[in-house]
Amino acid sequence: MEFNLSWILLGLPLAFVLGWLASRFDLRQIRFENRQAPKAYFRGLNFLLNEQQDQAIDAFIEAVQSDPDTSELHFALGNLFRRRGEYQRAVRVHEHLLSRGDLSQTDRHRAQHALALDFLKAGLLDRAEEALNKLEGTAFETEARLALLANYERSRDWALAAEVAHKLESARQGNFSQRLAHYLCEQAADDLAQGRPDAARARLQEAITKAPEAARARMALAQLQANAGELAAAQQTLLDAMAQAPTAIPLMAGPLADIALRLGHVTPALTRLQALYAENTSLDVLQAIVRLSASQPAAGLSDHDWYARHLEREPSLVAATRWIAGEKFEDEQFHPQVQRALDHAIKPLLRYRCAACGFEASQHFWHCPGCQTWDSYPAKRVEEL
Template sequence: MEFDLQWLLVGLPVAFALGWLASRLDLRQVRREQHDAPKAYFKGLNLLLNEQQDKAIDAFIEAVQNDPDTTELHFALGNLFRRRGEFERAVRVHEHLLNRADLSPTEHDRALYALAQDFMKAGLFDRAEEAYRNLLGSPFDTEARLALLNLYERSRDWRAAAETGAALERSGTGSFGLRIAHHWCELALEADAHGRPEEADTALQTAREAAPDAARPLVIAGQRLAKQGRHAEALTTWSELALRHVDAFTLIASDFAASGLACGQVAQAQQVLQEAYHRLPGLDLLRALAKLAQRDLGSEPQLLELLQRQPTLGAALAVLSQPPQRWDETHLQAVRTAVGRAANPLQRYRCAACGFEAQHYFWQCPGCLTWDSFPPRRIEEL
């Protein structure tokens, strides 16, 4: 079969013309799409940057109507609704995205995560939990677990919170041992409240394993022992707390003194309290020492030194509780210092419009520039 060169000469120009025509049609279509869609989008973006959210929302709605297949516009619109507190409209936008059959798996997970945030902000915690649980194992797994952890803590579902925290720690997200210890402490308190002491023991042991250096398990363990009348064991437990966490020890200093008196270990308890006081002087520890010595706080020899070091109203009140004949100029000066320090923040004027505080009176507020917004009376007189 012989090839006719005439057909080649005719076919090449025809093929070239068809290709050129197709490219021109594609360019026109692209230009038309670019002309129709982005005007409203960029208008909304500009309004958003200028903090005109109402007008920005109208522009984005117009853009979505012109191009309903644009997922990014839906996300932007839904996030705007959520930020404005219009949670019902945000839910509708994100549910509309989820119902689209052409949505990719990645975009589906993203829309589900946005929907879960809508439910959370709206206070629909059961629906938020369901949405977040559906995201487990997805690219939003970590975000979903963190949200679930906060959700379980808010709803006081301590066991679920502990399990979620443990899963996050296993995944390498961070250290959650201290939070898990609090969860198990709450479970221990619940078990005790329902008369299940063995379950409470197990929960406290789990709390200590989750965070060996945590203070709260030792606090609760000592309180449980003291409640059971095992005061010597309570002293041992709380003495460990005093060595590790002297700040937390101040919370149970009075109970510590009571247990020392109850089991007859006054000298040992006094030594622990005195060492804790030297490390962290404070009124709670001094009050516990006075209780252990069975005398009034006002008669405690270290009270004046504490008041001079920490001029607080509590210490000043304890000094004033003594008979006046025990006062001298040193006591009075320490009390004056404490009262002056406490009164100083109240010796100010406060703007009624913005809350700006100043030691001097202003006819025009330096903060919000409002005229006559300062009441002509100081804060303590209002």
């Protein structure tokens, strides 16, 4: 068969045209896909800024489907799921990221940290602990340790919490002496509940050594000493605590009055409390003074006079209610009803309030049950804030 050169000359332009058309088609397809992904991404971002999280999630899912290799979109989607409380979907997104072989080491650590946060938010504390422990030696080590610390505090595992706090302190991430003292106090309370007073005493002494300026350990030790009949030692422990932690004096005034009454040495304690009250008015200190004064009616002011003096220094519905309780009125038959109404009205004013989250309680907490913050309750009643 004879080879015809004219076919080659005709085929070359045709091949060139077909190649050009194919390249144009591929470029258009690529441009279309590239335009679609950013459009979906920016649409999702717009929804997110407008607090339209459902629409934002749909847009980000569309963007991820257009470009499944984009890790940033996966992180954005996982964080959105977590913020919405869809923890299982957040876990799936971050586990998918971790399963990818092409993920950089930095993004792998970031995905591990995000996965740990998913487990924490979902309340899966065991899985969260396992995920956080894998971040040791990474850029997320400090964040992981802080999360572990919060995790152990929530589960009341004080020994492990202390271990993590020591690591953070060794890494110069802050001073954890007060928190470590709290852990020892919690462990001492557990020892007492299990009938081990000697172990509790040793822990409280260690807590005092670790945080001498903290009031809790000295107050707990004074209570332990008083329960053991060591009243003089308990009184001295409270006086030392007042000197070391003056802001907590209102919390110690009542226990000091109790011990003074049991010892029968009212005058020294009364003199001390009166001097403290003169420096800084406090409803709890006032109440302790009233109790001690009542045991010595011939000496000093009566409780009625003390409440009146407090009202001269500052307005107080609590003091006014207690002053009215000792008054005699012309229509005395209505006094009980009025007194009940006033007693009911001052109940919210006698609560303690967390300075971090505003959680109120009738008792003082060292660890807020609302926001889990330590030492966030001032030693003042709501009326005094």
